[in-house]
Amino acid sequence: MDFIELRVTAPADLADILIAELGQLSFDTFEENEQGFCAYATEDGFDKEATQAIIDKYAHWPGGMPVAESRVITRQNWNTEWEKNFEPLVIGEQVSVRAPFHEARPDLPYDIVIMPRMSFGTGHHNTTALMIENQLTVDHQGKRVLDMGCGTGILAIMAVHLGASRVLAVDVEPWTAENAADNALENHVQDKVEARLGDITALEGEEPFDLILANINRNVLLDDMDAYYRYLQPSGPIIFSGFYEEDLHLIREAAEKAGFRYESHRVRNHWVSAIFTKA
Ligand SMILES: C[S@@+](CC[C@H](N)C(=O)[O-])C[C@H]1O[C@@H](n2cnc3c(N)ncnc32)[C@H](O)[C@@H]1O
Secondary structure, eight states, X not given: OEEEEEEXXXXXXXXXXXXXXXXXXXXXXXXXXXXXXXEEEETTTOOHHHHHHHHHHTTTOTTOOOEEEEEEEEHHHHHHHHHHHOOOEEETTTEEEEOTTSOOOTTSSEEEEOOOTTXXXXXXXXXXXXXXXXXXXXXXXXXXXXXXXXXXXHHHHHHHHTTOSEXXXXXXXXXXXXXXXXXXXXXXXXXXXXXXEOSGGGGTTOOOXXXXXXXXXXXXXXXXXXXXXXXXXXXXXXXXXXXXXXXXXXXXXXXXXXXXXXXXXXXXXXXEEEEEEEO
């Protein structure tokens, strides 16, 4: 399959804003670098005009105008690049996230092995790290968990490490659902994680979950808010991310309108992960 690689040169503060806005289009993987960042989308989902409109909107940015160039790449090239650049990392001082070719960290309580491929979720993005930090504060013991927008399945794997009894990991991108299943196997949690292809409609017939994790993007979260409420047990927690600090009020308004109670949120580089509970 072919993908679009969008190379963006922009000052760091603007790069964060552009990543948030491009994340509302079909770009779902971002790699930051010294000049700005690279964003990836499937060739089919790439909307050239909408992408250019976002770049043009910031032509008068005080720190320097953004410049974007796109090219088509194959999945294979993309993987090689990604694997070459994938550094192990530690989240919340407790969770080691690494590829199979990195050394394990037996000094840390949680070890997650990710085969990156073409999916979002190696822990390097602020939203993934924020989600995991929030997961560390929420009781997962014996819980049935939903991971919406699972990407690599990193949050689903973390949920099992924290004691979840079952996790349904759902994503709209076919290779992502496959990648999540492979990563569950790699982390020996395949008996507890079911990876499923689809969007919110893939949940039809499911009983409400004890805990929901949803790191997607602002628009999908807003659209699916009422459904999340229906698919959560009373007083169950839901952890959101994938949106920018400026949009927290929108997420909060929609969540409270649906019936959730705001609990807390954390922010890194303008990205947010927020915890609500079903009132
Ligand atoms: C920000 S990534 C999060 C990946 C991973 N959960 C993490 O925390 O790193 C968002 C994921 O949501 C998926 N996605 C986008 N729209 C979706 C939808 N309507 N329903 C389910 N998944 C969706 C994308 O394919 C992508 O893998």
